[in-house]
Amino acid sequence: TAESSNSGDDETTATAARDAAAARDPRSQRERCHDALKLALRHTLASGTLGTHRGLPVTAIITMTLKDLDAGCGYAMTATGSRVSIRDAIRMASHAHHYLTIFDDDGRALYLGRSKRIAS
Incomplete structure (x- = not known):
């Protein structure tokens, strides 16, 4: 046909x-x-x-210095104490919801910001 x-x-x-x-x-x-x-x-x-983990979305918490971030090299630390290269941390952050926290030299939080507004 x-x-x-x-x-x-x-x-x-x-x-x-x-x-x-x-x-x-x-x-x-x-x-x-x-x-x-x-x-x-x-x-x-x-x-x-x-x-989720205990009802919360899984989140990677990565700490790095501004100097290492600007240079794009070095290592960052996860909340569990694992070392992650700055390059890998930046790649992970490119697909994540961002929270910026700035600490002073004594570890006190100076600023906590989010990439998306949650509520007032």
Whole structure:
């Protein structure tokens, strides 16, 4: 029938378009699969539908000096005492809700700010 031949043409066209797009992509098949998985996981993490810890959303608390942040090198400390490179901390922060807290030299909080207003 005419419909089945159109369906075959559409499938052939779609296959040719997919093959042409794959030929233009310089990544290997494994790299494309990795990038697709990374995108899916990042989307899932950003959705806000994932887990909590004792009823609170999971949050990474990272402490670093302004000097290290400006330089983009060195190490930051997590709340659990783990060392994280400044580069990794910045990458983690690029996909997070931001809270800025400024402490004085004695560890007293001088400022607590949020990237999103919660309430007055």
